[in-house]
Amino acid sequence: MITIEQRPSIQLDPTAKLVSESRSDSSRIMDAADQNIFGKVSGTTIFDIMDKVGGECAIHHSGCPCVTAYSDAISFRRPVNVGDKLHAEAHLTYVGDTSMEARIRLERENIFTGEREHSHTGYIVFVALGKDGKPTKVPRLIPETAEEQREFDRGEQRERERKNRRNCGDFE
Ligand SMILES: CC(C)(COP(=O)(O)OP(=O)(O)OC[C@H]1O[C@@H](n2cnc3c(N)ncnc32)[C@H](O)[C@@H]1OP(=O)(O)O)[C@@H](O)C(=O)NCCC(=O)NCCS
Numbered sequence: 227m228i229t230i231e232q233r234p235s236i237q238l239d240p241t242a243k244l245v246s247e248s249r250s251d252s253s254r255i256m257d258a259a260d261q262n263i264f265g266k267v268s269g270t271t272i273f274d275i276m277d278k279v280g281g282e283c284a285i286h287h288s289g290c291p292c293v294t295a296y297s298d299a300i301s302f303r304r305p306v307n308v309g310d311k312l313h314a315e316a317h318l319t320y321v322g323d324t325s326m327e328a329r330i331r332l333e334r335e336n337i338f339t340g341e342r343e344h345s346h347t348g349y350i351v352f353v354a355l356g357k358d359g360k361p362t363k364v365p366r367l368i369p370e371t372a373e374e375q376r377e378f379d380r381g382e383q384r385e386r387e388r389k390n391r392r393n394c395g396d397f398e
Contacts, residue, residue: 242366243287245374248318248328250282255311255337267306272332276300276348279314280328284352287318287326288364292352295325298384300348304334311335313342319374320381324361325353327381349384 252275262268277294284292306312316330332346356362369375391397 239366242368244368244370245317245319245378246370248283248287248326248367249316250279250286251313251315252279253311253313256306256308258308261308265308267308267310267312269302272302272306272346273297273300273348275312275314275332276316276330276346276350279316280330280348280350281352283316283318283328284326284354287321287367288354288362290354290356290362290364292326292354294350295353296351296388298327298349298351298388300346302346304343304345306334306345309337311337312345318367319349319377320385321364321367322385323363325351325385326364326367327351327384329377349381351388 254275256267256271260267260271281292281294311334313333313335314330315333316328318326319329320327328350330346330348330350331344333342334345335342353361354364367378369378
């Protein structure tokens with residue numbers, strides 16, 4: 227078995243970083259300002275939480291200011307109530323030259339019982355900006371576990387699909 231230091235990706239780029247180094251999380255009790263007109267936590271609140279915690283992963287990895295470039299699907303599995311605590315956990319799944327894809331997973335917690343349930347998963351792409359405000363190269367990403375490698379391969383596939391969609395003019 228080869229050690230991490232022996233991996234070709236590390237030797238090609240000594241600045242390469244582990245997926246685990248990108249990890250970030252946050253937790254917050256939902257309040258009245260987070261709700262939609264039907265009294266549930268709104269989609270914009272959910273996206274805001276995902277964007278912030280995912281953006282933190284991109285900053286950890288690149289060490290640069292990062293902008294949100296693309297939201298690649300969010301699955302809203304369960305509604306969240308005002309008074310629930312929302313826990314977010316994120317890590318990078320795939321990195322290109324200047325872009326980084328984060329996977330963000332949310333769990334809602336009933337603070338009276340402590341019961342936690344998976345509520346949302348989403349993928350957001352961030353781009354690192356250099357001092358000139360233009361996209362800048364980021365370190366390579368090193369998947370350490372079989373699951374991280376599987377996510378990396380899926381991320382690479384999604385990146386190809388995103389580029390195809392842009393090239394086909396879906397977003398013009
Ligand atoms: C994201 C942005 C910096 C890309 O700039 P650009 O000049 O188009 O950059 P490039 O064409 O050189 O692409 C740079 C990288 O971004 C990726 N990218 C660009 N637009 C993208 C999009 N719409 N979706 C996903 N990835 C995108 C490219 O695939 C490329 O990735 P790679 O280097 O890993 O291969 C620019 O489109 C932008 O500033 N968008 C607005 C961002 C914003 O305001 N976000 C909300 C506030 S944070």
